[in-house]
Amino acid sequence: MRRTGFFLCIALGLSLSVTHAEAAPSRVLDAKSSWIGNTFGFGNGAWTQINITAIAVAPDGRVFTNSPWDESGAEASVYRDGQMLGYAGGTHGWGAAGGNAVAVNSRYVYVAVGVGNEKGRLVKEGVWPRSGRHWIGVTRRDIGDMKRPAPFEDGIAQKALANDKDSRAVLARSFLTINDTPDDARQDIGGLAASDALLYVANTSQDRIELYDAASMQKKSQWSAPQPGRIALGADGSLWAIVESRGEHPRVVHYGASGQTLSDAPRLAADSMAVDIALDKQGRVLVADNGPRQQVLFFAKEGSVYRESSALGERGGIFSGVAGKPGPRRFNGLTGVGVDAAGNVYVSANGIGTHDGPIGAGLGATLESYAPDGTLRWQMQGLLFVDGAWIDPGRPDSVYTGNKRFELDLSKPAGQEWKYAGFLSGRFRYPDDPVFHVDQWPGLPIARRLDGRTFLYLTDMYADHLKIYRFDAKRDGELAIPSGFIAGRPRPVQNVPNRPEGGEWIWRDQNGDGRFDTGEFQRNPGAARITGGWGWWVDIKGDIWRTSDVKGIHRLRYGGLDKQGNPVYDYANMQTYPVPAPFTELRRAVYDAASDTMYVTGYTADEPYDRRYWKEVGRRFVRYDHWSSDARARYSIDLPWDTQAKPLSTVIGITVEGQYVFAVEPVGDVHVYDKDSGREVGVIKPGAEVGHASGWVDVPNGVSAHRRGNGEYLVFVEEDARGKVMMYRWTPQS
Template sequence: MPRFSFAKPLAATLCLVVACAASAETVLNAKTSWIGNTFGFGDGTWTQINITAIAVAPDGKVYTNAPWDESGAEASTYQNGKMLVFAGGTHGWGTGGGNAIALNHHYVYMAVSVGNEKGHLVGQGIWPQKGKQWFGISRRKIEDPKLSALFQPPANTANAANTANAGSGGNTAVDPHAQLAAGFLMMNEVPTGTRADIDGLAASDTTLYAANSTQNRIEVYDAESMQRKATWTVHEPGHIALAGDGTLWVITGSLTDPAPRIAHYSASGQLLADTLPLPADAVPVDVAVDAHGKVLVADNGPRQQVLFFSKNEGRYAESGTLGERGGIFSGVAGRPGPQRFNGLTGVGVDARGNVYVATNGIGPRYAPLGAGLGATLESYAPDGRQLWQVQGLLFVDGAWVDPARPDSVYTGNKRFDLDLTKPPGQDWKYVGFLSNRFRYPDDPVFHTDQWPGLPIARQLKGHTFLYLTDMYADHLKIYRFDAAHDGETAIPSGFIAGRERPVAGVPDAPPGGDWIWRDTRGDGKFTSDEFTPNTTGTKLAGGWGWWVDSAGDIWRTSDTKGIHRLHFGGLDAKGNPLYSYEDMATYPMPQPFTELRRAIYVPETDSLYVTGYTAEAPVDRGFWKEVGRVLVRYDNWSSGKPVQRYAITLPWQPQAKPVQTIIGLTVEGQYVFAVEPVGAVHVLDKDSGKEVGVIRPGAEVGKASGWVDVPNGVSAYRRSNGEYLVFVEEDARGKVMMYRWKPA
């Protein structure tokens, strides 16, 4: 362990503790833009972050559903490349979306779930009892899906209560939750945490068919009264398509079978003899039927295509496809474009024969990841021309400029090109999907996190590497690139584990966590002899700070055990960066801190920026992701006798509405950029610690930013013309904020 003595501050450049926030805020003249979503919310719209089911009306309106969208757009309506409306009532107050949706001329039928917020929501007939959860169907009016289409009297709400949200104004005779409940058909009541989703729906004007997947049956209801008329047994039924002749095409084995199939049933549930000759490696995830009886199948297997089947001489045969074979992984792997599908989840067709395809980057069988790998909805003419596309590509994600390409930006598992001559929202283009589940199935993005992670990109020894921290700063993923052989794909290269539980799903990993993995074979696979457990006695697990400096050293900030530094040891024979517990330095907690949260090192000035808590500014355990209340810059850090240049207090008003604290910070050029949970960015002069001003979201994004919910939610890049690009995680509406600010 290095010996350190902390010299007194330099009098000419130091104020001991100064207030960061000025009494009169200076709002900086920054331009607002964003990346990753077709719509920026300037007009109140955005593309949802996941789509697992679609239903297409004859006029080309597309109705969607998914278990989760951060701002409640689980069930939305799109047409001609525009988001028209979201249904609501599928988010918050115990409700969630689902994996199925269907239409007739009168109603929209949506699979939903209803919970009780750990027993805090109480109302007979409105929410289940504590410890229980409901799965079923919400019926809405086709002319306005926000309106519940009641088929039973609303529950008496006089005694309903919400103990979780005191001061909500009480209940009235027109309680909207009671109205939703009066249009909700409960099909399964199960213990909380049990999966019992409705995974398929199809409807005519008289009949509704529902796939009760975990119960292995199709249930048939009167479309108007919602009274059950019949049931029949089907193995794990999934999505359903209702043909013009009244027969049903049903995906079977949708939950557990490696290769689901599609069965054909009569309206009364008799299994018909004809089948679809699916390829052996097909993974059907959705099925639709056009006006001429052609069957469309969304294949989420290696083909990543829509398969067409037509009946000829009494048998169905494949009659065409939509999409490049291999999808986004064909040709230049990871390069998006028309007909290069990626994780198909839905297919539909309108009266004109236009085909609609939904994807989420993984497919419907990986529900948690579907909210982080990128949703798209696109339309194709019968001749295969792309008519329109909407994208909701980012969630719990940040951005970092590629050090080798200043007009290229990495996020957790995507790459975007920038053209800053274009207007806000049009200045980005999606050009790379980094995760290849077919070539690198061991990629820890599929085994450790619900979301890819927050990026830091560094150029080392002439090569670009991507480092990803997870949402809770537990572990660090490392990726390399080989464009000639892998296109846009980020190849798993290294992994530094934290606690045992978050990394339990990593293939062949040793028990206990606290290990380093390196891809010594160069194949992106995790094998047992590539792991090195930490035997030094100094654990890296625990803490909120990860930082990779421009020289490649990795900094790990422990809450109470100091700061660890893993030195970059060059590249191995396969091009992986070398890190070793044996080449690790540990620095004691520097004065005046009592707890640490972040440490950012700048090699060019040998300066370390440290945040945390002191005796005078103690920790509040209710704010466990924040950087702390004090920022200190130390110079001459590597000398063994660092000099404290300044110590400043950061904005911290936990009683403010919204709460004012700092959840992330970064250092770039002449400035420190510190972001609040609600997205406001404080800009500080890095040499004095004095605040220059604040960047706030503009009208282009509705002057709104969602919650910054990660420890590394802000990054910055100084362009050659002196302008700064500042990127901020924006959880609410599927994007990352991009601010452009040029100091006067």
């Protein structure tokens, strides 16, 4: 049961004794549910997956996808005419994973997947690999219903499991093992192609292309190919392939039906990065180029060879013109291309490309369809994952997330208020951007206006380090320029270019080039260490607050802007406040610079830390007035804490805005407290617009709020499950 207690004017250094009172059930507030960043809000059960690394297009325009990961299990999905039709299932968790290739024929969908054993915990012959091993292979599904496995009869596992009706056994009978590998040496399938007679598999790590009977799934033949990636089957039985696909300069090769190399393949430009290949009804070869061009290239046969005849997309993609500005034909991180029978072209992208691991799940999946004349037919977006949102302090209808900007029109219906306005990560212009080097996802945003300029601060999923970005719209459009970085532990920053050994350093872009240059790092010379802890906060004056679990609260004071326009932070200008009573361990500290008020959460001797709930803000919340001079606790309240509840009832994120404190549970419910008294006003719950559902809030600062001029509050909540950020609209009743 949640309890509430109030304490007035208690000195910071004194221990607190708490009197508890039973609390009535929280009142559900009248808030409108909405979202940003996904074409669908799950109100009708649909969402756009968070990553797409491969597509296959059926003649009727259905688009089948694949990816290594979607948080809600839609790694392999099917779309048509801008609608999600469903997903395969059986590709997510509990020993199952997606992959990077997919193909179709008239009867089946073939999806590259992985099968594991959860560190030896899954044991059943033919269903799971033995301990220490991992299977890479192909699951075959009914093209009319991807959820329906299409078993075949002639494999060893298929015969052993012939009479087993268990759902995992049925999936196993529909699975063809291509590579049986050690856990630490996974050998993925780089491409698939299919006719009604044959299935072609690009076995990338084994340097070969393998052919299987499309019905029996028995191996027919193979031929050598250097690191084959995506493949496409010609009407004449020949096969087009991207080879040396893991290198810096992939090539296109044309093979005859028996595997002989033909001499008519086009030569690509030196800076091309071919990631997918397709053929249209005119016999043209389409190549998705994820290099600087960011285009789909068309090659037609001229005499004895194929030459480039046209291209789809603006040259430079999203980075051309106003860099980072999205729009039709402004591609960003191409991963797939396909064509239907009518000549419509389909393009997938994820902000980075096919070979950069899970980071693609954080940079934004898009799937687009273009008519033969290049006109956009439809677009689907799943842009956010492990991400939050923060109102742009310079533009009240502009919202920053970890690496995107959205514009709001709050006059529109739920889910239609947002417009994708900016992509912030310039991988060609700023390749040292730590979003590509330090963690799998961009980070959680705090945006501040300092000395007339806007800066974006990003914390990572585990609150280890802090990234700082500046903007220069005239020179860099929407792109965020790496400006500063505060490192924590050594391991998360081990891939930062030119970094000093270990952690505990500050980097500032002293020459303004956005690169991590030698000589731009400052190591922490003192005894006070900011490593460890779950709390980061940047106040409105630019001071950075770092909450250590047991060492207190560190304050890095804002030192103004340097000549390049970077905010200056220095270990010499750091102050540490001791752990305030009644806490024994701290988790978050939110400072209101305008009133010199500090809001702190954590654990006490009577309410100790439970290591099973390691991301939570703690069980106690205290407001301290006059923090910088004569700190005194105004009140102390219990936060929700019922670890036996289903679902779990704790608090994982907290923020302060206007008159209220907003505290979010892992299941997404937002408790609202009056900041002056600590009294709970009520709770915001997800509504019908989002299917009465919120994914797990899985980050330490997954909630933010903004009070609009008309008194309405916009409350943003990270929503892991389905590629979006929740946006609740709440107006307090007087």
